Amino acid sequence: DTEVTQTPKHLVMGMTNKKSLKCEQHMGHRAMYWYKQKAKKPPELMFVYSYEKLSINESVPSRFSPECPNSSLLNLHLHALQPEDSALYLCASSQTGPSGANVLTFGAGSRLTVL
Amino acid sequence: SQQGEEDPQALSIQEGENATMNCSYKTSINNLQWYRQNSGRGLVHLILIRSNEREKHSGRLRVTLDTSKKSSSLLITASRAADTASYFCATLTGGGNKLTFGTGTQLKVEL
Numbered sequence: 001d002t003e004v005t006q007t008p009k010h011l012v013m014g015m016t017n018k019k020s021l022k023c024e025q026h027m028g029h030r031a032m033y034w035y036k037q038k039a040k041k042p043p044e045l046m047f048v049y050s051y052e053k054l055s056i057n058e059s060v061p062s063r064f065s066p067e068c069p070n071s072s073l074l075n076l077h078l079h080a081l082q083p084e085d086s087a088l089y090l091c092a093s094s095q096t097g098p099s100g101a102n103v104l105t106f107g108a109g110s111r112l113t114v115l
Numbered sequence: 116s117q118q119g120e121e122d123p124q125a126l127s128i129q130e131g132e133n134a135t136m137n138c139s140y141k142t143s144i145n146n147l148q149w150y151r152q153n154s155g156r157g158l159v160h161l162i163l164i165r166s167n168e169r170e171k172h173s174g175r176l177r178v179t180l181d182t183s184k185k186s187s188s189l190l191i192t193a194s195r196a197a198d199t200a201s202y203f204c205a206t207l208t209g210g211g212n213k214l215t216f217g218t219g220t221q222l223k224v225e226l
Contacts, residue, residue, distance in 0.1 A: 033214075042203055042216035042219050043203075043216050045214070050212060056212065056213060088155065090157060096212070102146075102212055102214060104160060104214060105160070106158045109155070109156060109157050111155070
């Protein structure tokens with residue numbers, strides 16, 4: 001299995017809703033990532049988990065809450081979002097090890113619209 | 116924060132022509148990678164070049180790296196309509212898992 005699966009593909013939510021984005025991989029990768037991408041812009045790193053521990057938080061607002069329940073799953077919990085948070089949210093995974101690698105395998109993304 | 120700037124921002128060529136994209140970055144790197152993204156979808160890894168390498172080939176792709184100029188280029192030879200996509204360079208910095216993407220080049224290959 002060489003895929004990263006993201007659900008849902010599309011999500012529309014109001015500013016008072018609570019929702020979650022889910023990501024799953026079965027490649028044995030021990031690093032998992034959340035990126036946010038606005039239209040015609042590059043992906044921006046949000047969070048990195050390494051061996052199920054949060055290793056990088058790029059000063060993301062607390063209305064985004066990541067969770068890594070086990071080595072195969074990564075969640076992004078969303079609460080009280082703003083319309084400007086509408087974007088494509090990309091999950092990725094990679095092997096860990098010597099810092100010369102870190103090739104990321106991406107999921108297809110979850111397109112979030114906040115009304 | 117953005118590490119890489121790419122140029123051109125957009126490139127339109129005819130099928131069969133070569134496409135060259137350039138990437139400049141700001142800080143020391145461990146490696147530099149190129150990714151491709153079809154419209155609104157996930158990114159796909161194309162090729163990786165380490166900081167001690169100068170050139171690398173993979174099929175129709177050729178990547179060069181000049182660490183003294185902090186720049187890289189991606190050449191796609193004999194382009195096809197299916198190569199139409201956005202192409203991003205990405206740099207791995209520090210000892211962790213931080214991969215930062217450049218601004219991207221939108222390539223359109225016309226029949």
